[in-house]
Amino acid sequence: MNPFRHGCAVDGEYFCPRPELERQLRSFAESGQNVVVHGERRMGKTSLIMHAIGGMRKIRMIYIDLYCIQTLSDFCRRAMNGIAEAGENMSFIKKAMAFIHRLRPTLSFDVNTGAPQISVDTRAAGAPDSLNAVMGMIRRLAEDERICVVFDEFQDILDIDRSDVILAEMRSTIQFQPDTPYFFSGSVRNDMMRIFDDSRSPFFKSAATFTVGPIKLAEFERFIAGRFRKGNRKVNADTIRKLIGYADSVTGDVQELCEAIWDTTESGAEVTVADIPRALDCVFAREGEAFGESIRQLTPLQVSVLRAFSELDTSSIFSEAFMQRVGTTSTGALRTAINRLVARRIIYQFGGKYRFANPFFKAWLITRM
Ligand SMILES: Nc1ncnc2c1ncn2[C@@H]1O[C@H](COP(=O)(O)OP(=O)(O)O)[C@@H](O)[C@H]1O
Ligand SMILES: [Mg+2]
Secondary structure: OOOOOOOOOOOHHHOOOOHHHHHHHHHHHHHOOOEEEEOOOOOOHHHHHHHHHHOOOOOEEEEEEOOOOOOHHHHHHHHHHHHHHHOOOHHHHHHHHHHOHHHOOEEEEOOOOOOEEEEOOHHHHHOOOHHHHHHHHHHHHHHHOOEEEEEEOHHHHHHOOOHHHHHHHHHHHHOOOOOOOEEEEEOOHHHHHHHHOOOOOHHHHOOEEEEOOOOOHHHHHHHHHHHHHHOOOEEOHHHHHHHHHHOOOOHHHHHHHHHHHHHOOOOOOEEOHHHHHHHHHHHHHHHHHHHHHHHHOOOHHHHHHHHHHHHOOOOOOOOHHHHHHHOOOOHHHHHHHHHHHHHOOOEEEEOOEEEEOOHHHHHHHHHHO
16 A cells, blocks of 8 residues: 555545644633634645644534635535544534534435435525524524634635625624634635634634645654655655655645555655656656646747746746746736636746745656656
8 A cells, every 4th residue: 555645635654744833723722712714725734724623522523625615605505524524522513413404404424435425406496595504503503512614715715706795794704703723724825814814704804814834844854764665665864855845845845745655656666766756757647737727728929938937046037047048028917828828827936936836847847748
């Protein structure tokens, strides 16, 4: 079995402990503090929250994933998924369902896993008052026991029609629950700022800000060495550091690279940097098609900008050399192309430079395009 795991939230032996962050998150939950959790994609926000808060004995976590929601009824369905997962005993689920009878919830059990599932009436869930029904249900549940509500990928709420009204309604119920901690986690910083730095957001202002960045180098090195050992591979600290650097220190990408390295080496082997190219072939075999699809959707100028970004320093993009490399004389056109690439979440700004959201996409551009 591959000792590395990537692509979904991890826990147990696949989770590298992050004691300081875990402690801080737990203490926020204990004191009823609302928190905005920032962090780039695949840094480990979901895993950390699930591990730290999901593992608390005295507080029940209701985890609501808003990834790619488009409508209010999506919101209600995701909330009920969260309820179904939060209730290890049926009495909690039954109580929640009674609180939300307006949406005509029905209970069923997954045929394979036996896990409870709650569905709601689509038309009722799409009606404007359904948000209040969900938020009211949560409020009433929190009157009986300690609950921490987690909205993951919260920025995607902006994709629902009239999201300003929805946010205002959420705000108004949440601000009257000073003892219930609400966590808002998001991976698109600009959208999160749009939501939380709005001057009309009294309770959002009072939320603490928490950032999930790369795992501390020493801790991550120790963890990775341990996983390789478990998988019958030898590897020295220097090589591990290079692997981490190769994946821009992005937690999930480091795991993906390590997973591919393990896959492409023999039992008992000593892993070295010379193993990276074969591991990348393996990653490209899985993801190359998606990379190609992204490229097809870009204009020639945007592709040219990406190529330049993959090879040159991006701190002085309007320099003569950079413009020449891109092949344009128009700073306006260059600016527009960059903005499009940011909007498509292919690159993002980081400390005055631009970074690829996916370091393997960058490696693919360099070696395959
Ligand atoms: N604490 C951790 N230890 C080991 N790997 C982790 C950890 N946190 C995240 N990862 C890796 O990163 C990937 C993405 O994690 P996830 O929690 O989904 O990130 P995010 O929510 O920030 O996008 C996981 O599939 C896993 O490979
Ligand atoms: Mg996540």
